[in-house]
Amino acid sequence: MNESSSRATRFPGRAPAGVGVILIGLATVTLAAAKPTLRSVQVRKAPVFRERDLYQPAYTYLDYGTRVRELERDEEKTWSHINGTDGVDSIIGWTFSYCLIEPEIVTRSKNGEFQPGDANARAMVAGDKGLGDPDLKAGLLRIDSGMSEADFLLVDSLEARRVPHEDVLRFLAEGDLRTSGGGQ
Amino acid sequence: MKTRSLLVHLLPIVLTLGITGLGLALPRIDKIIHKGKGLIKSKSLVDAMLEQDDYVLGRTVLAKTFSKNRASLDREKLFDIREPLVSDPEATRYVSMIGSAVALHSSRPQLFHGYCFGILNSAEINACSSPGGHVVVTLGLLLLCRSEDEVAAVLAHEVAHVALRHGVRSLDKSGLLSDIRDVAIDVGNLAGADTRDVAKVANGFSGKLFDTLLDKGYDRDFEYEADREAVRILERTGYDPLALVRVLGYLEQSGQSKEVPGLARSHPSPRDRIKKLQSMIAGTPPRDSSSARTRRFESEFAALRAG
Secondary structure (H helix, E strand, C coil): CHHHHHHHHHCCCCCCHHHHHHHHHHHHHHHHHHCCEEEEECCCEEEEECCCCCCCCCCEEEECCCEEEEEEECCCCCEEEEEECCCCCCCEEEEEHHHEECCCECCCCCCCCCCCCCHHHCCCCECCCEECCHHHHHHHHHHHCCCCHHHHHHHHHHHCCCCCHHHHHHHHHHCCCCCCCCCC | CHHHHHHHHHHHHHHHHHHHCCCCCCCCHHHHHHHHHHCCCCCCHHHHCCHHHHHHHHHHHHHHHHHHHHHCHHHHCCCCCCCCECCCHHHHHHHHHHHHHHHHCCCCCCCCCCCEEEEECCCCCCEEECCCCEEEEEHHHHHHCCCHHHHHHHHHHHHHHHHCCHHHHHHHHCCHHHHHHHHHHHHHHCCCCCHHHHHHHHHHHHHHHHHHHHHHCCCHHHHHHHHHHHHHHHHHHCCCCCHHHHHHHHHHHHCHHHHCCHHHCCCCCHHHHHHHHHHHHCCCCCCCCCHHHHHHHHHHCHHHHHC
């Protein structure tokens, strides 16, 4: 953008002012469109696909709180094209847009001012920086609920039954169900 | 973003306080409350709720469901308290697979933790879901189903409730989310408000919250909406979209729907639900279950059926 604008200023005779404005505008638009937005993964494991296709195995998963660059969204705003930060720069692919969120997620206190179970953690915030750790919230609710631990163990046992994506794909194929077609 | 911050932080506090009934010291609550001052009013309160909120709320609601029914076991006998979840590994995995297959074709295939499915050890005909994606279906309802497609129909209805966020939308509809926001703003305006006072106010919401999610259940509009979405999910997954209507027919015949206890007491009658679906499914030809699906249905549920 700087080069375009300076050239328009430096050579007004060769490039009329209107053209310069247009060039600046175009460059700005281009840069704005290309500028990635930093987002955080807001689910425990966000699947990353090589293509926008539900019926492919996820090639990796990003953990809750991982910061990514959102390069673009598809027209329906269902899929986001991302690449990773936080040491996972090599990851590039597509994930569900709603799995990403704008504010930074902080899962642990940087100065160690509170720990899980500490009364100061009851407010469940990570300072003013952004979102905290949902497992901390869930843990505190579990401790403070006054309900039987057995009831939460049942919930735990139910949650342990989550089926991996790849197994679902196999199940669909074996049952003559839909195994292609991409979107949701 | 501030709307998000407020709801994200306040709702779990309401939950915590509500469940304990205690005015706990919350050293940072005043700070949180002050975040409410700058709410973006035009933003939907439901949209402001995050995936993690649904999950934390859902976990607690489900535990509360178990807890509540444990306490009232003698009266309602909703499930076998000695072993609330059916432990048959084949049947449990099969139900999880079917549920995950339909969830993949919902509008929200990925939740904070993911969908998880269980079989409640009860002869009642019932199913329920939590905002966090926990879905339980009773043994009684499963045994009513005659094919995998029909089991998928039951689960697709519950997945639809989750995907369409009927849990938090119920809270919104009941005014609860708005009440929390308003009180947060009011209290936030009281400079130096004592955190115990804030806790007291927040505590007042908890009864309403569980009343909305557990006792009243989803209202009729949400049930009809979940039925329509379930038919779409079935179609997208490759199951017979008419399977839901068949299951509703069995429910009608069973007669249990007239006195459905517990979680489904607000459901409209199966007859009304079928009627509402008629225009949507008119002209849709039935899709035969494949031989592969028939085989695995017979095989995976064999132990369950043998009792």
